[in-house]
Each structure stands twice: as structure tokens, then as C-alpha cells.
Amino acid sequence: MQTKRTLFRSKTLPYLLILPQMAVTIIFFLWPAAQAVRQSFLREDAFGFKTTFVWFDNYTQLFSDPTYENSLRVTVVFAIGVAVLSLVSALVLALAVDRTIRSSQVYTTLLVWPYAVAPAVAGILWWFMFNPTIGILPYLLSFVGYHWDHSLSGFDAMILVIIASSWKQISYNFLFFVAGLQAIPKSLVEAAAIDGAGPYKRFFTIIFPLLSPTTFFLLVINTVYAMFDTFAVIHATTQGGPAQATNTLVYKVFQDGFIGLNIGSSATQSVVLMIIVIALTFIQFRWIERNVQY
Amino acid sequence: MIENRPWLNFFSHVVLILGVAVVALPVYIALIASTRGPNDFYSGVVPLLPGPHTIENYKQVLFAGISTSGAPPIGLMMFNSLVMALSIAIGKIAISIISAFAIVYFRFPFRSLAFWLIFVTLMLPVEVRILPTFKVVSDLGMLNSYAGLSIPLIASATATFLFRQFFLTVPEELMEAARVDGAGPMRFFWDILVPLSRTNMAALFVILFIYGWNQYLWPLMITTDPHYYTVVMAIKRMADVADSIPQWNVVMATVVLALLPPVLVVIAMQRLFVKGLVETEK
Numbered sequence: 131m132q133t134k135r136t137l138f139r140s141k142t143l144p145y146l147l148i149l150p151q152m153a154v155t156i157i158f159f160l161w162p163a164a165q166a167v168r169q170s171f172l173r174e175d176a177f178g179f180k181t182t183f184v185w186f187d188n189y190t191q192l193f194s195d196p197t198y199e200n201s202l203r204v205t206v207v208f209a210i211g212v213a214v215l216s217l218v219s220a221l222v223l224a225l226a227v228d229r230t231i232r233s234s235q236v237y238t239t240l241l242v243w244p245y246a247v248a249p250a251v252a253g254i255l256w257w258f259m260f261n262p263t264i265g266i267l268p269y270l271l272s273f274v275g276y277h278w279d280h281s282l283s284g285f286d287a288m289i290l291v292i293i294a295s296s297w298k299q300i301s302y303n304f305l306f307f308v309a310g311l312q313a314i315p316k317s318l319v320e321a322a323a324i325d326g327a328g329p330y331k332r333f334f335t336i337i338f339p340l341l342s343p344t345t346f347f348l349l350v351i352n353t354v355y356a357m358f359d360t361f362a363v364i365h366a367t368t369q370g371g372p373a374q375a376t377n378t379l380v381y382k383v384f385q386d387g388f389i390g391l392n393i394g395s396s397a398t399q400s401v402v403l404m405i406i407v408i409a410l411t412f413i414q415f416r417w418i419e420r421n422v423q424y
Numbered sequence: 425m426i427e428n429r430p431w432l433n434f435f436s437h438v439v440l441i442l443g444v445a446v447v448a449l450p451v452y453i454a455l456i457a458s459t460r461g462p463n464d465f466y467s468g469v470v471p472l473l474p475g476p477h478t479i480e481n482y483k484q485v486l487f488a489g490i491s492t493s494g495a496p497p498i499g500l501m502m503f504n505s506l507v508m509a510l511s512i513a514i515g516k517i518a519i520s521i522i523s524a525f526a527i528v529y530f531r532f533p534f535r536s537l538a539f540w541l542i543f544v545t546l547m548l549p550v551e552v553r554i555l556p557t558f559k560v561v562s563d564l565g566m567l568n569s570y571a572g573l574s575i576p577l578i579a580s581a582t583a584t585f586l587f588r589q590f591f592l593t594v595p596e597e598l599m600e601a602a603r604v605d606g607a608g609p610m611r612f613f614w615d616i617l618v619p620l621s622r623t624n625m626a627a628l629f630v631i632l633f634i635y636g637w638n639q640y641l642w643p644l645m646i647t648t649d650p651h652y653y654t655v656v657m658a659i660k661r662m663a664d665v666a667d668s669i670p671q672w673n674v675v676m677a678t679v680v681l682a683l684l685p686p687v688l689v690v691i692a693m694q695r696l697f698v699k700g701l702v703e704t705e706k
Contacts, residue, residue: 133527133528133529133531134528134529134592134596134599135596136596136599136600136603137529137530137531138529138530138608138609138612139530140530140609141532143526143530143609143610144526144530144532144535145526145532147522147523147525147526147530148522148523148526148527148538150518150519150522150523151519151520151522151523151542151579151584152523152538152541152542154519154575154576154578154579155541155542155544155545155579156541157560157564158557158560158561158575158576158579159544159545159548159553159579160541160544160545161556161560162553162556162557162559162560163548163553163556165556165559165560166552166553166555166556169556219443222439222443223439223440223443225436226435226436226437226439226440226443227436227440229432229433229436230433230436230437230440233437237440237444238694239691239694240444240447240448241440241443241444241447242690242694242697242698243687243690243691244447245634245690245697245701246634246638246683246686246687246689246690247451247638247683247686247687248637248638248640248656248682248683248686249638249640250638250640250656250657250659250660251638251656251659251679251682251683252450254659254660254663254675254679255450255451255453255454255679256450257663258450258453258454258457258470258672258675258676259449259450259453261470264465264469264470264672265469265470266453266469266470266472269469297447297450300447301447302701305698305701305702306702309702329429329432358549358551358552359549361551361640361641362640362641365640365641365644365660366640366659366660366663380551380552383551383552383554383555384551384554384641387554387555388554388555388645393555396555397555397556400552400553400554400555400556403551403552404548404552404553407548407549407552
């Protein structure tokens with residue numbers, strides 16, 4: 131690990147400096163995580179009198195549970211929906227901003243602020259927009275003959291949470307795409323233009339391939355966002371319903387643990403999620419390492 | 425700009441204006457709703473033009489609270505949110521900068537281990553270990569307190585990592601010169617490293633303030649006493665209470681109040697915000 135050529139010498143000072151961070155990390159992160167792992171191997175009886183060590187029973191039970199399978203499917207659909215919608219709209223906006231010269235700063239300001247809106251607030255905003263009785267969007271949809279009701283239709287509920295979650299994430303993706311576009315050497319694009327390549331050809335043969343590292347990075351970040359940070363969006367709007375249609379993995383951990391009080395199953399789900407996050411973080415860091423080298 | 429294509433430029437502006445409008449629409453609707461009276465939301469479609477009840481609605485939510493939901497005034501909740509956001513932002517910066525200092529400028533046993541332990545926290549979002557963390561906080565008697573709202577969220581791998589990367593780029597000569605002049609480690613830290621890190625701290629502060637203000641699940645779980653509710657978590661409660669017909673005018677006034685502070689921070693400090701966002705992810 132990198133340090134400085136010359137270092138300070140002290141026996142106690144570095145420990146004192148690192149103590150607060152370590153204390154918080156151990157008490158509020160590592161210890162609870164270890165507890166989750168421990169509980170995932172235990173099962174409590176219905177009255178909480180006796181806990182038995184059950185090896186991987188919780189895990190086998192979890193993976194054969196149709197509601198968990200459903201939740202996994204919901205999460206995949208949701209994550210793909212959020213990633214595609216927010217990445218595509220952010221890329222289109224970033225390309226448009228890249229073409230403007232004088233007004234780009236103004237547009238950027240007008241597009242980035244939703245980053246600061248809390249996921250729960252974003253959920254409530256779109257919930258209001260989509261309110262079946264008075265919302266403006268169901269009103270517009272009724273003209274094309276679509277009857278919107280996210281409290282009855284699982285499809286409508288899924289669309290609602292995807293739109294609310296993507297809305298907040300567009301600004302983030304937009305900023306990274308704008309930075310990525312600015313990093314593309316102008317000479318490449320100019321050379322292609324001199325050779326007679328039009329804007330569309332240039333986009334697909336030069337700009338998009340050179341943006342692929344940014345896109346990949348954002349894909350990982352958006353997956354993490356859709357899997358974990360959208361808890362509040364779902365809790366504030368559909369609460370996993372109707373009929374489990376929006377019950378993503380992270381929402382299910384909360385629901386089974388806090389409302390269903392099924393500690394063993396909830397802990398097992400936590401462990402599965404931790405493994406997923408660790409895998410995603412690892413992928414992200416591999417990408418960063420590779421990127422740092424050139 | 426490579427070549428002049430007026431229609432493509434025009435099209436770009438159309439796309440951008442549409443984008444800005446779509447992004448702003450939900451907040452516009454909320455803003456309008458917060459200026460109307462309660463009777464505008466029974467039937468038909470949401471109003472699109474402002475009404476006359478702005479001051480009345482905001483006065484009610486800020487100082488009186490909403491009688492039907494038994495919630496305290498939003499003014500108090502905004503104060504709680506502010507305390508939470510500031511303690512998280514300042515706390516994270518403070519403990520991260522000293523631990524990064526220890527990791528970069530000292531060699532001590534278990535240094536690598538400490539670094540990796542801190543790093544692991546990055547991988548454990550609060551949502552996935554919510555139940556055991558709740559238990560720890562409740563065992564420590566930190567439910568319904570500002571300490572419980574902020575301290576468990578204060579460890580930050582990203583901030584530590586950012587400061588570490590920054591310290592590694594600080595020229596070696598600065599430290600050598602300081603040592604020649606007889607400065608000890610803490611003197612070097614306060615007089616040289618902290619002033620040099622000022623921009624990084626400010627950029628991090630913007631990001632962390634937003635992070636703290638927008639916390640939802642955590643305050644929802646550990647506060648049962650309405651005097652410690654934060655504004656973001658309270659909106660949900662308000663929208664639920666009168667489930668048949670939520671009082672949309674006051675709910676939306678609360679929504680506007682809840683999103684205003686972080687949005688203003690982003691707009692006012694846009695340069696720092698972009699810097700903080702891009703650098704914490706690198």
C-alpha cells in the first residue's frame with residue numbers, strides 16, 4: 131500500500147487518529163453484519179424461546195421460496211428498467227448539451243438539481259402525478275383509452291416506481307456523460323468529419339465506443355442504485371404491492387424482518403444482498419483500477 | 425462544434441427544453457398544489473395554475489402541524505433534518521480526514537488491516553443490515569436521539585478514500601520542510617494539510633449534506649417520538665394518514681419544504697457539487 135517517502139514516527143498517535151472511524155465501523159457496520167451472518171444459520175421457534183442451529187436450512191428454504199423467486203424477478207425487471215430509462219435519457223440530454231455552446235451551463239443547472247431530491251420525496255411527487263383520481267398523467271392516459279390504477283395493476287405500479295427512480299438518477303448519469311463526452315479528443319471527431327462522416331455515423335463509430343467505459347461504470351452504479359437506494363421510493367409509494375409486484379429484494383428484507391418478524395429469513399436475505407453488493411463493488415473497483423492505469 | 429448544422433442545433437435545444445420541462449414537471453405540480461385550498465383535490469384533475477392559499481398552507485405546516493395526523497409542526501422537523509444532515513456531513517469529514525492522515529503519514533502495525541476494514545463499510549449499505557444495526561442502536565439506548573440519528577451513519581469509506589488519494593498527491597517536500605522547521609505531526613496536519621484540503625472538504629460537504637438530509641429508512645426506524653421526526657420521513661406518514669383523501673395542499677407544501685434546502689445547496693454550489701460527485705466515485 132502506498133505511503134509517503136518520509137513518515138512521522140509515533141507509537142500512539144496514529145491509533146488515536148484512526149480510533150473514531152474504527153469504533154463506528156466496528157460497532158455499526160461489522161458487528162451487525164456479523165450478527166446477520168450468524169442469524170442466517172439459526173432458526174427461532176414461534177415463541178422465541180429456543181433457537182437452533184440449522185446449517186444452510188434458511189438458505190435452501192429461501193431459494194425454494196416462490197415469493198423470493200418473484201422478488202428476484204421483480205428486482206431484475208426494475209433494475210433493467212431504471213438503468214435503461216435513466217441512461218438513455220441522460221445520454222440524449224448530454225449529447226444535446228454537448229452541441230450547445232453558450233447555453234450549456236444554464237441547461238446543466240436546470241438538469242442536475244433532481245439529484246438533491248430525496249428518493250422518498252421523488253416517490254411522493256410521482257405518486258401524486260399518477261394519482262388515479264386526480265393525477266395529471268392518468269387524466270392524459272384516459273384520452274388514449276388507458277385506465278391507470280397502480281393500486282390494482284402490478285404493471286402500472288412497476289412503471290410508477292421505475293419512472294420515479296429514474297427521474298432522480300438522470301442528473302447523475304447526465305453529469306458523468308457530459309464529462310465523458312468532453313474527454314473525447316476533438317481531433318478524432320474532426321478527422322471523421324473531414325472524411326465525410328455525418329453526426330450519426332460519428333456517434334456510433336467514434337463517440338459511443340469511446341464512451342463505453344463511462345457507460346459501463348454508470349451501469350454498475352445504476353444497478354447498485356436500483357437495488358439498494360430505491361428502498362425509499364418503494365416504501366413511500368407502492369410498499370411492494372399490489373400482490374408483490376414491486377417487492378424488490380431490499381424491500382423484502384425489511385418487510386420480512388420488521389413486519390413479518392421472520393428474523394432468520396430476513397438475515398439470510400441480508401447475507402445474500404451483502405454478497406451481491408460485494409460482487410458489484412469488486413467489479414466497480416476492477417474498472418477503476420484499469421482506468422487509472424492510462 | 426464540428427460543422428454548422430442549424431437544424432441539428434435547433435433539435436438539440438428542443439430536446440433540452442423538453443428534458444428540462446419533463447424533469448421540472450413533478451415539482452411544478454407540487455408547487456401549484458401547495459398554493460391551493462383543500463377543496464381543489466376532490467375530483468377532476470390537479471390544478472395547473474397557482475391558487476390564493478400559499479401563505480396560509482405554508483404557515484399551517486411550518487408552525488401548526490397537521491391536526492389529523494398528530495404530527496408536530498414541520499418547522500421542528502426541518503430543524504431535526506438540519507441537525508442530522510450537518511452532524512453527518514461534519515462528522516464524516518472530521519473522522520475521515522484524521523483516519524486518512526494516519527493511514528498515509530504513519531506506518532504502524534495493522535495499518536493495512538485498518539484500511540481494509542474501513543473499506544468494507546462501503547459494501548454494507550444500511551438497508552441490507554437494517555435489523556441487526558437497529559438492535560445495536562437500541563441496545564446502546566440511542567433510539568429517539570440526535571446521536572442515534574447521526575452517529576451510526578458517520579463512518580464513511582468514500583470520504584476516507586478521497587482524502588487518502590488527495591494526501592498522496594501532496595508533495596513530499598512540504599512534509600520534509602515542515603519537519604526541518606521542527607513541526608510535529610499535528611502541527612503539520614493543522615497548518616498544512618487542512619488548509620490544502622479546503623476545496624475537497626467543501627465539495628464533500630455538499631454531497632454529504634444531501635446524503636444526510638435525504639435519509640429515510642434510518643430515521644423511520646429509530647424515531648418513535650414525533651419530536652425527533654425528520655421532514656423527509658414525515659411526508660410519507662402525512663400522505664398515509666388521511667388515506668382516502670390526503671390533504672394534498674399541505675402534503676405538497678411539506679414536499680416543497682423538504683426538497684428545497686438540498687436543491688438550493690446544489691444550485692448555489694454547483695461547481696463544488698460536481699467536483700464532489702465526480703471525485704468521490706473515482
